[in-house]
Amino acid sequence: MQLVIGNKNYSSWSLRPWLGLKVAGIEFDEQLHNLYAANAREERLQWSPSGKVPVLLDGDVTIWETLAIAEYIAERFPLAQLWPQDPIARALARTVCAEMHAGFAALRTACPMDVRSRHAFEMTPEVAADVARVVALWADCRERFGIDSNEGEFLFGHFTWADAFFAPVVTRLVTYGIEVPAAAQVYMQTVLALPAMQEWLAAGELEVGAAP
Numbered sequence: 001m002q003l004v005i006g007n008k009n010y011s012s013w014s015l016r017p018w019l020g021l022k023v024a025g026i027e028f029d030e031q032l033h034n035l036y037a038a039n040a041r042e043e044r045l046q047w048s049p050s051g052k053v054p055v056l057l058d059g060d061v062t063i064w065e066t067l068a069i070a071e072y073i074a075e076r077f078p079l080a081q082l083w084p085q086d087p088i089a090r091a092l093a094r095t096v097c098a099e100m101h102a103g104f105a106a107l108r109t110a111c112p113m114d115v116r117s118r119h120a121f122e123m124t125p126e127v128a129a130d131v132a133r134v135v136a137l138w139a140d141c142r143e144r145f146g147i148d149s150n151e152g153e154f155l156f157g158h159f160t161w162a163d164a165f166f167a168p169v170v171t172r173l174v175t176y177g178i179e180v181p182a183a184a185q186v187y188m189q190t191v192l193a194l195p196a197m198q199e200w201l202a203a204g205e206l207e208v209g210a211a212p
C-alpha cells in the first residue's frame with residue numbers, strides 16, 4: 001500500500017491519512033510529492049485523477065479524497081479501530097470529520113498550514129467563529145465520549161480518525177498563536193505529543209523550500 005502525500009510543512013490533507021496509518025501501526029510506503037514543483041500537477045495526475053493529494057494506492061485500487069481514504073483504511077484494517085466501536089460515537093466521529101472536510105473555510109483560508117513557522121495573526125470575526133466552533137466541538141466530543149478514557153485525552157477515548165482530521169487545526173492554532181481555553185489546550189498537547197505527529201513535524205522542519 002502506498003500513500004502519496006504533499007509537503008509535510010504545508011499539506012494538511014496529507015497529514016490526516018498519514019497520521020491515521022502511523023498511529024494504527026499499519027505499514028505503507030510513503031511517496032512524497034512536492035506540491036510546488038514546476039510540473040507538480042502533471043506529476044500528481046499520474047496517481048490521482050483529481051490532481052490532488054493525498055492518494056492511496058493499494059494494488060490496482062486508487063482512492064483519492066481524504067474521507068474515502070479514511071473509510072477504506074478503516075474497512076481494510078478493522079482491528080485498528082480507527083472509528084469508535086460504539087455506533088453513536090462512530091456516527092458522531094464521522095459527523096465531525098465531515099464537518100471538518102466541508103467547513104472551517106475562514107480558518108483554513110486565513111491560516112494555511114505551515115508547521116515549522118510562527119506567524120503573527122490579527123484575528124477576524126470569521127476566524128474567531130470557526131475557532132469557537134472547533135473548541136465547542138472538541139469539548140462536546142470529549143465530554144460525551146472521551147473524558148473517562150485512560151488511553152489519553154482524545155476526542156473519542158482513544159485515537160480515531162476524528163483526531164487525525166483535527167490534527168492540522170491543532171498545528172494551525174500553534175502556528176498562528178491563536179489562544180484557546182485550557183481544555184482545548186490539553187487536547188492539543190495530546191495530539192502534538194503523538195510520536196507520529198512529532199515525526200511529521202520534524203520532517204516538516206527539514207523540508208527545503210517555501211510555498212510561493
Ligand SMILES: N[C@@H](CCC(=O)N[C@@H](CS)C(=O)NCC(=O)O)C(=O)O
Pocket residue numbers: 006010011012013014035041051052053054064065066067101
Ligand atoms: N478534497 C481533497 C482535498 C485535497 C487537497 O486539496 N490537496 C491539496 C494539498 S493539501 C492539493 O493537492 N493541492 C493541489 C491543487 O489543488 O492543485 C481531499 O479531501 O483529499
